[in-house]
Amino acid sequence: MADLRALFSVNDRALTSTEAFTNRQAQWERVTTALDEHLRRIAEPGFTVEDFEAARDNVVVFYGIGGIGKTTLSRKLEAALTDPAQRPSQWGEPSWGEQQLVPVRIDLSRSSGLDFEQVVLTIRLALAAHLNQPLPAFDLALRRYWERNHPAEPLEEYLRRAGLGAKFGQALPQQMQNALSDVAQALLMPGTVGSVIGQVTGSLVTALRERRQTVRALAGCALLADLLEAEPTLDALSYYPHLLAWELTQLPAEQQVVPVILLDTFEDTGDRTHRDLERLLQRIVWLMPNALFVITGRSRLQWADERLQGQLDYTGPAAWPGLVARDVPRARIPEQLGDGERQVLIGDFAPEDCDDYLARRLTSNGRPLLSDAVRQTITVRSHGLPLYLDLSVMRFLELRRSGRTPEPGDFDTDFPALIARTLQDLTPDERHVVRAAALLDAFDVALAARTAGLAQEAAALRLIERPFVREQPFSIWPYSLHAVIRSTIRTADDRTDDAWSPRDWQHAAERAHTALGAQWRAGAARDRKLLVACLRQGLALAAEFDLDLGWLQDATWQYIGDSVWEPLPHTRTAEAQGGGLGSTTDALVETLSALARRQHEHRGRTVDRLTTVIDAALLPAELHDLALYYRAKALRDIGRSTDSRHGYQQVVEGGGRLAQNARRGLAQAARLAGDFPTAYDAAQHLGWEGRHQRVLGDVLWLQGQPERAADAYLAGRTEAEQHAKAGEAAHCQALRALAVAFTNPEQADDELDLAQQLLAPLSLRATGINAAIAALVRDAGDPTVEDRVCTLRTELDVAGLTSMTPTLELALAFHQAVLDDQQALATTIARLRELTRDGDFAYYVDIAHCMASLPLPDGHTAPRWLDGATATCARWRSVVNARRTHRS
Template sequence: MAGGRDLRALFSTNDRSVQADQAFTNRSSQWETAAAALTQHLHHVGAPSFDAEDLEAPRNHVLVFHGVGGIGKTTLSRMLEAALADAGRRPSQWGEPGWPADRILPVRIDLARSAGTDFEQIVLTIRAALTRIGRPLPAFDLALRRYWEANHPGEPLEEYLRRGGLGSRFGQTLPQQMQSALADVAQALMLPGTIGSAVGQVTGALIGALRERRQTVRALAGCTRLADLLEAEPDLDALSFYPHLLAWELGRLPEGKKVVPVILLDTFEDIGDRTRRDLERLIQRTVWLMPNAFWVITGRSRLQWADHALQGQLDYTGLAAWPGLGHTARPAARTLAPSNAERQVLIGDFSPEDCDDYLARRLTRDGQPLISEPVRQVITARSHGLPLHLDLSVARFLELSRSGRTPQPGDFDHDFPALVARTLTDLTPDERHVLRSVSLLDAFDVPLAARAAGLAHEGPAQRLTERPFVREDPFGLWPFHLHGLIRSAVRNADDTTDDRWSENDWQQAAHRAFTTLGEQHQNATGPDRLLLIACLRQGLRLARDHRLDLGWLTPAAWTYVSDSVWEPLAPPDTDTAPGLITAADALVELLSALARRQHEHRAHTVTRLTTVIDSGLLPAELHGMALYYRAKAYRDIGRGQESRCGYQQVADSGSRLAPAARRGLAQAARLAGDFPTALAAAQTLGWEGRHQRVLGDLYWVQGQPDLAAAAYLEGRLEAEQHAKSGEAAHNQALRALAVAFLDPGQADDELELAHQLLAGLDLRATTINTAIAALIRDAGTSTVDDRARALRTELEVAGLTSMTPTLELACSFHQAVLADQDALAATIARLRAQTGDGAYAYYTDIAHFMAGLPLPAGRTPPQWLDGEDNTRARWRTLVTARQDVIHNQ
């Protein structure tokens, strides 16, 4: 639906074939919210118990739409007025209202500073709109006439209405209705007709008649506070109480004339600020005293009327007075009838579909969109759904078109200074300072915002969190974050404001934020993985973007890798970074490579880590981390010699990962079949070298899964004592694999525990170990072959080729149990090809042992811990025991 002609766009081009319309994009959820709230209000005021003169009842007749500048609040306000006034102007997407059209009387009042609206004009606008009822409202009209003559002597009301635009908007009926009311009262009081227009004499006589309860004025005597208002000094403060008379007049209208005013107050943020509430107090008083009207307020911020702290600044405060205006963390847009907790609605951003629709209809030629689809896609992505950005982009499109060239998508990868100006316009200097500071952060809380801004007090940060461009996630570690487009504009657009920051200001703010994050991490009581990850993500971005020293990031990085959980860490835009320039760049790439290796081929991990190592940017201890994990990746892709060289380099350095590197060397000895050397090394590793896991890996290949399972259990318990959830899960998965050879029933329990420990962890290899354990548990059943084929594909995609021989060994066990000699021969052939470099070569021997087959001649045997015959006998016994289990089922 179009919302009128866009004059600015029309006057930006000489091309008369361009159609520039103010497109209105669907806001169905807001309409449904308003319609439901208005329906509730109509039921409330229509009830026999409703009393318009009740000054104590809680008020729930206000609906607030708030949101960032440029989100479309004014457009929504105008469309609500139009839809309520004329069903034909209601957008087709909006549903039918559930009330008679003639019962609703909408009137919209723009409170923007540019409109110059004062309190007098607000009251007169409401009264002028009520002239549509077609009858005087004598109680109010008499009070207003007295006020006007006292405060505007010699100025005809007709002239004021004409000059303020109210005459053309509502006609000049109001002066006539006021004069008629005055004459009627004079006649009822039997005053001389010649003084029917002398408001002072009429007022005095009426007050006396009301005090004496004369029958001649019984129609007005029902308004119990009329005499008090007429006796009061007719100043601006008294004027703010006169709306009570309007409410009374509306309440006594006959059934055929009853209407409910819907008063839309737009740009509410412009009536003052949080320290000067004079106009707000008058408006709030008007709202309170007209409970039978329905009020729709649009502005940038939530109304604070439910805040008890404003007592004394406003007349009516607190949740008891305004039960619908209390702050809640509920989602803003609702499609159901709003409850008391949902009368303040945050206007959300446009969806991508709405953005594209808006841009396609905004500028057209011969009915076709002038802005091409690729350009619309870029604008939509950059806008984060903010309508103001769309408007500014349309203006830029026309500006570029005037230069004689066709605008391209790259022309709109652009931030607008106007967004900064609109955002900062009603913030205090301290709030602007905090806003710029937190634009450096993905998320924040009040203490973090205050410290990042270098403020000794938190008040400005607290006030900033109440602004609509600050979004809240009550379940987040840091609950607040800036609207995406506002954050981008504040950080990247050319800031032309008087208090704009220099590059040095930005650098200092980044350092403050970085230091504060480090303090939060270091001051945590006990292990806090969630805080660690959050601090690392924000700290890495700050250090990378502002070339800060690593500082607390170094110990935090060690804490991150020590648990082997591997949550994603890389801040946004890492893939588009121009290479490694600083130590922070290198650390971002290092930790990103370690986390991503759970989801990409390990050969790619080797390449990324080699880039980090070759850059020479990291300090020695972090350089050793890169070397160690590259050695692990080399092992995973089957490059044993490079892996051993890397492990040896780290072990010789004596660094923090030296025990882990010695474990890698022990495992390398095991892979080569040098089991005595691996056993001797394992007994020197201690907890730091994960000695129990190394022993378990050694025992089960000897055909002693019972000893392996016991070692893995000890390893899991040690890991739990050290709060290392990743290591505990890894040991449990391997324990399940060992137990699966012995007892399928117990393996079920062990696998269930392994899955519980893996929940929430990102450990791909460990998860695949549980799948292999499940195959061993199910050996001899019909489901094994298909699952094994799927696992082969998964290992190939992941680049975990070092695990493939273990999978084939599990298949050998299955085939030996079934005595399927042909399938076993094919598996042994695959094993022989996979272990041709010497690593895991003894797996082919184990496959022969399982089936009771002789070893091929000329083969060099591994160094079994207690000899080949004992090892052969144990593996064969495991197979025959499983055959007995299957036979007895």
Template sequence: MTGGRDLRDLFSTNDRSVTAQEAFTNRQAQWDLVADALTEHLRRVTSPGFDVEDLEASRNNVIVLHGVGGIGKTTLSRKLEAALADAGQRPSQWGEPSWPDGRILPVRIDLARSAGTDFEHLVLMVRLALAAHVGRPLPAFDLALRRYWEANHPGEPIEEYLRRGGLTSRFGQVLPEQMQSVLEEVASILALPGVVGSVVGQVTGALVGALRERRQTVRALAGCARLADLLVAEPDLDALSYYPHLLAWEIARLPERKRVTPVVLLDTFEDVGDRTRRDLERLIQRVVWLMPNVLWVITGRGRLQWADEGLQGQLDFTGPEAWPGLAAADTPYTRTPLPTSSGGRQVLVGDFAPEDCDDYLARRLSRDGQPLITGDLRMVITGRSHGLPLYLDLSVMRFLEIRRTGRTPTVGDFDHDFPALISRTLADLTPDERHVLRSVSLLDAFDVSLATQAAGLPHEAPAMRLIERPFVRENPFGLWPYHLHGLICSTIRDADDHTDDRWSRADWQRAAARAFTALGRQWRAGSDRDRLLLTGCLRQGLRLAGDHRLELGWLTDAAWAYISDSVWEPIAPPGTSDRLDTAADALVELLSTLARRQHEHRTRTVDRLTTILDSRLLPVGLEEIALYYRAKAYRDTGHGEAARRGYQQVADNNGRLAAAARRGLAHAARLTGDFPTAHAAAQTLGWEGRHRRVLGDLWWLQGEPERAAAAYLVGRTEAEQHAKAGEAAHNQALRALAVAFYDPRQAADEIDLAHQLLVSLDLRATMINAAIAALLRDAGDPALADRLPALRTEIDASGLTSITPTLELAAAFDQAVRDDQEALAATVTRLREQTRNGDYAYYIDIAAFMAGLPLPAGHTGPQWLDGEQATRARWRGLVTARQYRLRNHQQQ
């Protein structure tokens, strides 16, 4: 929907063909909330059991719409006022209300300091709106107000006060006339002399006496049980805050034809005071409580704390029993109708959706009915705005400012931060809260403790207050539950700050160092098995270290912890570039490369790790990681000699990965068929060298898969005892592969377990091993050949060349079981090509053993652990056992 001309835009250009309009973007969810709440409110106040004088019943007559500065709360408040006052001002998509026309009286009151609204002004605004709408005096309240006025504004007629405050032009002079007529009417009822009847003190005194004597002449006012007490109370500001009780009573006894339901919209509530000075808030809350037949729609930056029991003594009415709707948690951002019956009365006004941002920008400025801001510019502005309307508004002004220079705005002009966002955000924060806000802008997410440590403060109170602000978003399921609104965070972090307490570069550097140290402290204090904490601290710590050129410190130990379990969660912080300038940049690239190798060709892994090593940015202790995993990548891509050199270099350095490197050398010996050397090396590796897995790899190649399965089982158990999920999954997938050679039924269970262990892991080679196990389990099935091409393609795409011969060996096992000599010959040919460099050449021997065929003439076999003939017999026995099982199954 579109409002009138936007005067700022109108006076920002000489081009009269440009139409500058105030654009209102649909807030359907908030309208639904207000409409539903008003419908429920009407039902409640018109029910037979409702008593406007009941001061003990809980109150559910308040809606709070809160949100970050610039989110559009004031615009929404104005639109709600217009829609409630006139159905013609209601956006069509808001739908038709369920209440009758003319019975709702919206009264919008701006509490902003710039508006100059004080408590007297607020009370008068409500009464003036009723005076204009109802058109009759409200005697109980008007007498009390007249008495208050003459006591506190001697010599100043109320009509002069209204004129000077600009209220006469809005409401006219109806109220002074009604107040005077009430005075005269009561004096007449009480038969007071003319001179006496013009003095409010004399009139109210006589009225109090008549009320307490229960005279029949004042029976109309006698129904208000507390009127006499209020008329004799000292007529000060405190008493004025109780007079709205009289106003509520008068509204409740209006005749049917005059019946009206006020909806008071209090805007900019954050300017009422702060969390330590609640004098004005106490008075306003008292009015809200004493007028339960009025619906109050409060808009401001923060939640109302009235339902917090800790405020007893600061406010009159506190706790969840008093305000059940305010005690409920914030209703989540949503574009669907919101619940109002039992809670959810505090609603965070969310950001605009991207389509709403585009709609807003398209309609703000136009020429000949066409958007002046082009689609590409709207897309960029929308993306940078994070849905904040203030940013959109500031961007419109920037667009006009650039046009004034005679230049057409381009996309690059809106890669821009607005310092005005900072001043709006910081406006009502204490100095300590500002300090915490700037500190946590360096973090992607935080908790109260982390925020306090990052700010370097000795107490948590400022951080606890800050998290209640609407620009701090909460994800209760996150490692750290709080994060700043995206635009607020980036603006505070990046924009030129012109506030009085702005930070220097040194201030930002010290804050980054504090935040970095605090993250390291949290990680070290956590459990060794907490991967979520580890990766969270790594991501935030790496970005801080990279952006602010900090020493790696605790990141070195965290990096070792990250690689120790072979889980490989994505670790690169958002917005990371590929440029290597610092040790932190190199560490980010190292850990990211190790994670990404599960999804890209291993030759790319080799290239990335070589670039990192050539940069010389990593300390010696971390260079070892790059050397070791490059050696593994060389092995995976079939470069055995390069892999052996890398493993040997790491082993010679005798660092943290020396045992793993010696395992790599044992693997290298196994690949060339030097099984005795590999077996001897396995005896020295221990748990750190994963000796059980190395033995399992040896045993199944000797035609002893049961022995291999037992070794893998022990390896998996040891891994689980050490909380190494990745290693446990490796062993289980290989155990499934070994069992699949001799027991297909058990293999099905082992494969299922392998998949369960892999659910939360990203281990591509291990997943392929589990897939090969499934092929071996199904050996003898004629349809198995159809599954081979897809798996070959996956292996080729990942660059895991070293797995290809194992896949072909599984195919050879199937072909031997089915006695398909032609297919087996083709497989052996592929194996011969794949093992040309000498690695895995013994797979040709095993294929011949399985089929009972002689070895090719001149072929040099590997060094079997107990000789060729025994090994041949075992492999042939596995094939014949499978053939026997299949025949029995067919006969059954």
């Protein structure tokens, strides 16, 4: 079908614009499956339309956000069911063979102006056009209703004015008259009375009550007399479809038909408070169980919800098994109807479907008018929403009218029309909530309501049922807005009547930020996932709207305290600011991003990023110390020990939360310099906060006492677990594995397994390498060790963890000493001497000589061992000898 709007937008007669229909094969298959099941059910011997208690499974619902293609699908289904030639080839052949179907599509949108009378008339008109014969029971009731409620307007004139006559013809009035005349004749009434419905109805009711043989054709309809006696109101009209369903069952076998009634734009029938039209429509569905109804709208049907009792006539899972929400126990559904899901969310187009749509939407001389690059840009921006594709096509034509060729950059935009289409059927409170929710990556009902500033959650509860709200039920916040809807609400020039001002957005962001902090504080003390989730959203909001840090400061300390380092948002980082930082939040985002990323990038890069933060001087004092402390650690990792010690000293002098950690850094600096007594004495005063057990272990294994070091690391791991510090526990365990590996390779297997378990959920690159070095020590003497050392050297170079390279080389020296490979060991010692010429780790040269019983060169400066060089050297020599014995 030609797209008239596009054709009337250009002068190019070579341009072809069609309303392209992109593959909805899954939806077609759902309809054909439902229709197959429906045909089998109504063909069963026990089926009757007069069973008003049996559950109904004659409904298929397709729902989705505005612009997803529901109306297009409804039209295509009608066309495919009417004429096989109009069925897309990829949909395949249906299985119902010669069964006569009567598709009836009814547009319920407000713009169509359709009322309930027209819905009933449309169904009867479609059958009249197909069957071309009266359906007496229904026609008599309808004739009585019409003359009572439209006394001055003949049905023929009404059909002409409503446009129904042009669509279906004018057969119905004559069929109704024939039905009236036939009944009058059967009752032996005078011919002139045949046009007086009141007299005929009265006589017919009497005959039905008396069970006269003359009306036996209608006597089988048990409730006909009651319906003819009832006051012919709109409410009574909603029960007449039962008569229509009954009449269809009376047709001869060769005339049997199955109506397929497509109700489109169902959302326009009302809302949660006003369900009057919905109640009348539901009666049609219930009272015509031999018809299949395909309903399209923006929301799921709630008919299976028992809470609607009183608002609708037929509710609950036993009444509508196919409409049950997934969280309702399936045991409550009648077994004979199975548990097939009959409510189907219309999903976004796949990227290939988007491209296919755009390629076929506008063509010139049989070739796509939109270039590959333009189509790709639109596809990415659309997130699969067909309405966005259509709006992009109109933008393309608009740009062509301006005299230039549209380029991909022209479509990196949002469309305000999407906002109007999305919000048009929402209540004012729901519109308010959806704007508030657009500030959030994800939300729950409480968070959305608090962000919107509402005292009640009712609007948020209604909002989450909308199809443009995505659900991830196992997430901390299970709901999120469709990506393109959220982007548009946030960035497009909103021209709706209740659009928000910049101040409105600011106030909502402040409420969201406060609500996130409240959720974090109310959560479990060690709920890491909640902490990270709140930080991610809170930092993004604070950065965008220049909010005070508030609860983010305490959350930051908890984040770094666990040493897990999940990624956090990179919004408005130093790079995005052109090398500078604009606010306190920007500085905090950059700090946390640098700390998380240091596990994946060179530590020199970490130093640069933290230096930018420190130089900006935007952070509060304690958070400024945070940047100083971690820069000092990164400086140590890249071998700049003097600068590292200076940074630690600054933090100690500041006396903040990290002062004790910085004292540990100074103690470790003493250890690196070979001043073991100073490091050992400092460890006695560090306490848990300064990780005293780890510092002790680091000193002890270097003295050739790995057993004592392993005990200290175990104590450190235990303390970390008691304080729920997962990162510290993993770090102590990796070091314990290293210590144990020197003396007990079998036990080291278990220790390494535990280290890997503790590391699995974390992002601790250096700790992982410590575990890998421990595995090398465990396998000393194995031929694969040297190749693994080469691999680890490369990894350390890439990571910028220069300070770990000497330890790796010492592990290699141990391996070579165990093999008594003097030549290879000499090479390794030379490499160690080069690596430690600045003084840090120089004692590794001493340990390597001790392992091989080699004399130290003249002029070598010995470290300050805890109990002297002779005892220490003897212990290291015994460790090597024990491993040789173990291998033999």
